[in-house]
Amino acid sequence: MEKMEHTILEDQRGERIDKVLSTVNKEWSRTQVQQWIKDGNVLVNEKKIKTNYKCNPNDKIEISIPEPEELDVVPEEMDLDIYYEDQDVLVVNKPKGMVVHPAPGHLTGTLVNGLMAHCKDLSGINGVMRPGIVHRIDKDTSGLLMVAKNDLAHESLVNQLVEKTVTRKYKAVVHGVIPHDYGTVDAPIARDQKERQSMAVTDNGKHAVTHFHVLERFENFTFVECQLETGRTHQIRVHMKYIGYPLAGDPKYGPKKTIQMNGQALHAGILGFVHPRSGEYMEFEAPLPTDFQQLLEKMKNNH
Template structure:
């Protein structure tokens, strides 16, 4: 059933997402951000950002819609585990794998594989994404960090919120660049004309992507992208917006493009501070075989 909460801020300071996660046991900061994105959290009758600083007297209304329970079953699916200890798992997700169960993808996800691998995963209020701290799209390959307990999950989410972690992506994109690097600062929201897509929309969520050109070919370029924010489809939307859509992208790209299994986008580098030891951990993985083979073809046709 749908739950509603009404809170009045008294003698409290700090970010809205942290305030609500501390006040409402069933909500993590990640879930709070999702509710904000869906317009289900109002501060003084207005939608505010997750980073909004609460102040005395703020009237906050939270609506948590009922979630249809999913029976998430462990599945013996091979995992490419790059690192694991008692608190954290770093996994290299293959292209074509959905991160967690959802409508249309009830099984064969990364979560199904993780549940078979270990019983130690941070619980999630929704039930269908234990351990998941952040996501990458189905057809994007690369590194993800997984939390084994709630304390670790909160710490990793906090690093994402404060931009203290490191996430670098490789992308093959259409076209060539005159500049060696650049920054795309453009707000992202649901596309008002197509609910399946995101887009650069005035009044949308603040979104910043930095890019660096690594190599240029005939009609295509290899670039590295650094996320400053983490909006849905951010890199794909931003690169399409500046006229350099990711090659193979079926949603935001060109019809005439490179043949593959979806967009040529790979989460290559992931760095974060270990929540328990405080040690900086950084990992790097090569893109999948089809990505590397396509690069070699482009180099031969240079």
């Protein structure tokens, strides 16, 4: 069981303990923290407390994080769109609507289920729920993902992501007409305090940078290519909303009246990285899916 400690700061005075701890680590949900408190895994000044405990400056918090439950993820035969594969890495084009990896309560139909049926060797660094997964794209975003088939490949690919040397370019359609051809959004992202299922630009967020350039302008929309420098959750969706050009079709970050497309018009079209074993730079490109192409045709015709 992993243990973590946290000392309450002056500006956290009077805050509920579960709220404070869910901001200490962005991966912890408030519900999860509340369960740890009920189970006696959270001590304040070496004493057990209730979930509604109000913090005082210099309170010493000790959190005992229980080991995650081992869940049985079942291989499922799927017709995967594999762009490249060797003994170390695999590049797959994920369709819109598919979740990348299982989670409690959602153990089937994910890309990982399909990968486990396709190949028996995936890196185990990320545990039983995310074998081989080094980065993700959202359920309703289509496009290319690199997958590690062993731990050597996993560590190499993760290091490249950390060092920002992986090429990740996305095509997107956004609301509004962007007047300038190029732009960079440099704005930190964290979980939205008002809406826990969403991310937002906040002062205390993690460093996040997105570069974009305009490919085509339409009457009320713009077709853009975005390049990720960092890879925060929902980064392109949050950044484009932040500058006033939310993604078309985005049910979470876009306007209520948007295009009918079953999710955001966002496609991870270009992926490039250095091969973990050979040291050779490899780059792959996946064409826009049919519904995205149809959307562009419709906008061109209307324009």
